[in-house]
Amino acid sequence: MDRNVAIPALQEERAKSAARLQRRKFLDMSDVRFFSASLTAPAQYILLFIIMFPLLAEVYISLTSWTPTRGGDWTQAYRFWDWGNNYVEVFRDLAFWQALGRTFLIAGVAVALEFLLGLGIAFLFLEEFPGKRMFYTLMLVPMMIVPAVAGYVFWLFFQSNGPLNAIVSLLIGQPFTLIWLANDVTVMIAVIVAEVWEWTPLMFLIMLSGLVGLPEDQMRAATMLGATSWQKFRYLMLPMLKPIIIIALVIRGMEAAKIFDMVYLMTQGGPAQATETISIYMYKIAFQQVRWSYAAAAAMTILVIMTILASYALRPLQTPQREAA
Amino acid sequence: MNQRPTWQIVLRYVLVLIVVGLFTFPTYWMVSMAFKPKIEWSTAHGTIYWTPQDPTLENFETVLTEYRGKFFRANQSSALPSIRSSIIVSIGGTLFALLIGTLAAYGLSRFSVDTGDLPWYIALGRLALLILVLLPFMVLWAWLGIIRYWYGILSFTLLGIGADHLIGRLLALYYRGPTDSLAFSILQLRMFPPMAIVIPVMIMWSAFKLIDTWYGLVAVYGVVTFPFVVWLMKSFFDEIPRELDEAAIVDGASNWGAFFKVVLPLAKGGLASTALFVFILNWSDFLVALLLTTRDWPTIPVFLNSLVSSEIGAQHGPKAALGLLAVIPPVVFGILIQRYLVRGLTFGAIKR
Numbered sequence: 001m002d003r004n005v006a007i008p009a010l011q012e013e014r015a016k017s018a019a020r021l022q023r024r025k026f027l028d029m030s031d032v033r034f035f036s037a038s039l040t041a042p043a044q045y046i047l048l049f050i051i052m053f054p055l056l057a058e059v060y061i062s063l064t065s066w067t068p069t070r071g072g073d074w075t076q077a078y079r080f081w082d083w084g085n086n087y088v089e090v091f092r093d094l095a096f097w098q099a100l101g102r103t104f105l106i107a108g109v110a111v112a113l114e115f116l117l118g119l120g121i122a123f124l125f126l127e128e129f130p131g132k133r134m135f136y137t138l139m140l141v142p143m144m145i146v147p148a149v150a151g152y153v154f155w156l157f158f159q160s161n162g163p164l165n166a167i168v169s170l171l172i173g174q175p176f177t178l179i180w181l182a183n184d185v186t187v188m189i190a191v192i193v194a195e196v197w198e199w200t201p202l203m204f205l206i207m208l209s210g211l212v213g214l215p216e217d218q219m220r221a222a223t224m225l226g227a228t229s230w231q232k233f234r235y236l237m238l239p240m241l242k243p244i245i246i247i248a249l250v251i252r253g254m255e256a257a258k259i260f261d262m263v264y265l266m267t268q269g270g271p272a273q274a275t276e277t278i279s280i281y282m283y284k285i286a287f288q289q290v291r292w293s294y295a296a297a298a299a300m301t302i303l304v305i306m307t308i309l310a311s312y313a314l315r316p317l318q319t320p321q322r323e324a325a
Numbered sequence: 326m327n328q329r330p331t332w333q334i335v336l337r338y339v340l341v342l343i344v345v346g347l348f349t350f351p352t353y354w355m356v357s358m359a360f361k362p363k364i365e366w367s368t369a370h371g372t373i374y375w376t377p378q379d380p381t382l383e384n385f386e387t388v389l390t391e392y393r394g395k396f397f398r399a400n401q402s403s404a405l406p407s408i409r410s411s412i413i414v415s416i417g418g419t420l421f422a423l424l425i426g427t428l429a430a431y432g433l434s435r436f437s438v439d440t441g442d443l444p445w446y447i448a449l450g451r452l453a454l455l456i457l458v459l460l461p462f463m464v465l466w467a468w469l470g471i472i473r474y475w476y477g478i479l480s481f482t483l484l485g486i487g488a489d490h491l492i493g494r495l496l497a498l499y500y501r502g503p504t505d506s507l508a509f510s511i512l513q514l515r516m517f518p519p520m521a522i523v524i525p526v527m528i529m530w531s532a533f534k535l536i537d538t539w540y541g542l543v544a545v546y547g548v549v550t551f552p553f554v555v556w557l558m559k560s561f562f563d564e565i566p567r568e569l570d571e572a573a574i575v576d577g578a579s580n581w582g583a584f585f586k587v588v589l590p591l592a593k594g595g596l597a598s599t600a601l602f603v604f605i606l607n608w609s610d611f612l613v614a615l616l617l618t619t620r621d622w623p624t625i626p627v628f629l630n631s632l633v634s635s636e637i638g639a640q641h642g643p644k645a646a647l648g649l650l651a652v653i654p655p656v657v658f659g660i661l662i663q664r665y666l667v668r669g670l671t672f673g674a675i676k677r
Contacts, residue, residue, distance in 0.1 A: 032436070035581070036435070039429060039436070040433065042424075042425045043425045043511070046425055048486050048489060051514075052489070053478055053481060053485070053525070060464065073473065074528055075467045076467070078464050078467055127329075141348075141349065141352055141656055142352065144652070144659035145652050146648075148626035149626065150351075152633060152644060153352070153645075156354065156355070156358065162367075205666060205667045206671065247671055247674045251674075254515070257518070258517075264630070279519075295524055296525070299521035300521075306516050306518070307452075313516075
């Protein structure tokens with residue numbers, strides 16, 4: 001017999017229980033949906049809460065020509081309404097694009113070097129040798145040094161009467177007093193060296209964990225089939241390491257693009273603009289030249305550029321490769 | 326099995342020594358500088374001192390004590406307040422990040438339909454719509470003069486969150502696919518140079534009178550580092566089989582009970598390493614503290630910077646001593662959690 005046959009009493013009963021079910025879905029502590037929402041909600045709302053106002057304030061200021069020196073506080077900025085002039089100016093500002101290019105140059109060169117060094121050092125640490133544990137730990141120390149302190153250490157290191165010049169003097173046998181931080185080219189080298197020093201250990205760790213995790217059977221098979229070391233590396237290890245390498249490069253790349261502390265302590269972006277990365281550029285605009293509305297426009301431009309870059313760069317971090325790693 | 330010839334072993338050893346030596350030298354230089362008396366600081370006298378000839382604790386004393394007007398040396402304040410502020414602020418920021426991050430991580434790990442894949446034009450389009458809608462209100466609030474007070478900011482933020490919800494709904498009507506992704510926006514937050522966000526944060530903080538207070542810094546640190554907590558803890562939660570929480574619920578535990586009594590105790594080790602990791606990040610911060618503190622709560626890196634930039638005579642030794650004090654906690658903690666460093670710094674993408 002059909003279950004849905006019209007028996008009025010039964011229908012009423014069903015309607016009631018359906019209503020009860022409906023009611024229970026609203027604010028029921030034991031409901032899974034409520035539970036999952038209340039897990040993520042704090043994070044979501046705190047994010048929104050902290051980002052919302054600053055973001056809009058930034059846009060608002062960037063559309064005016066207000067600066068603290070023009071009088072009034074920032075709430076009065078609408079009196080200096082300026083439409084998009086700041087943005088036009090940002091696009092025309094050579095220093096902005098140079099700073100951006102410089103940032104990508106430092107990040108690109110440093111990350112490439114970190115990767116090559118990290119991979120090379122990982123090969124050195126692949127097999128057991130006496131004292132490995134200690135050397136391994138020593139290798140990790142640089143990445144835990146506070147970047148600002150690292151900046152100071154390398155500032156010391158590259159002084160004209162510092163240890164580096166002393167070592168060079170010893171090697172070439174005559175006094176060597178290059179002022180590294182005062183020359184446009186050598187100062188870039190100095191900054192890149194500092195960045196490479198601090199973050200090669202991370203690359204090394206990542207690469208080592210990748211190498212250790214490679215399936216041994218395939219390596220052994222390749223050895224038995226007479227593959228040379230280079231062939232094993234090129235056709236076996238590299239393809240298998242690829243997902244890890246991509247993740248490592250992406251993450252290091254995006255962190256390196258934010259570089260500020262170390263450069264600020266070492267050179268303050270100088271000499272002149274030689275090491276002015278995008279963060280230092282914005283810092284100088286906002287706090288030394290006190291052009292807040294312009295700094296806000298520059299910051300908004302960076303946010304847009306970075307959002308676009310991020311959505312492509314973060315793709316490898318999403319699920320499929322995650323399992324391969 | 327594959328015994329290498331002796332020369333290869335020796336070569337490797339030599340290479341390892343060279344590499345480790347190169348990577349250790351800058352740290353060594355700072356450490357040795359911290360113990361050198363003034364005369365050994367630089368090569369001005371023609372020789373360079375590779376090791377402290379006459380080790381002394383003078384530098385630590387100099388940097389930790391307050392010094393007022395004597396000849397040849399400027400007034401110098403003690404580093405002790407900055408050490409205190411670093412400790413308080415880093416611990417506070419870590420706890421805050423853990424509090425909101427762990428819950429979100431569990432949510433994303435267990436209930437997420439969040440693919441995390443948000444095309445940039447949707448992200449930017451949504452942002453542009455939001456800005457278009459809210460900008461007139463911002464100007465209105467400014468014109469009314471209430472935006473500089475906390476209730477103006479609060480009401481504006483609530484309005485903004487409401488508008489954000491509506492825009493999300495609206496977009497979902499016309500665009501099939503993710504229009505909102507917590508996982509993605511959390512990760513994306515890490516992409517931006519903090520400098521781009523910190524200027525308006527300064528404005529907001531000064532309205533709330535949070536500049537140069539420990540809780541102001543704690544709030545920013547919590548928000549800046551909680552992406553790491555979310556991704557790290559998510560990777561730890563993912564390793565705990567779902568069947569365990571389900572079993573707990575079948576046995577009569579509530580959802581919260583299953584989380585607090587079953588899953589969290591199992592993830593205790595992960596939680597501890599995440600805490601240490603985030604502590605290192607907070608401790609290492611320079612930029613946020615540089616902009617949000619002035620006199621009362623500068624952290625160690627900010628204080629170090631003020632020493633470097635306002636120097637009279639090269640105070641190499643005391644600065645190195647302060648640097649040494651600053652790097653001890655992160656190095657110790659870092660070595661403790663070295664197994665998880667990779668996982669932490671790659672947002673849990675590489676687990677080993």
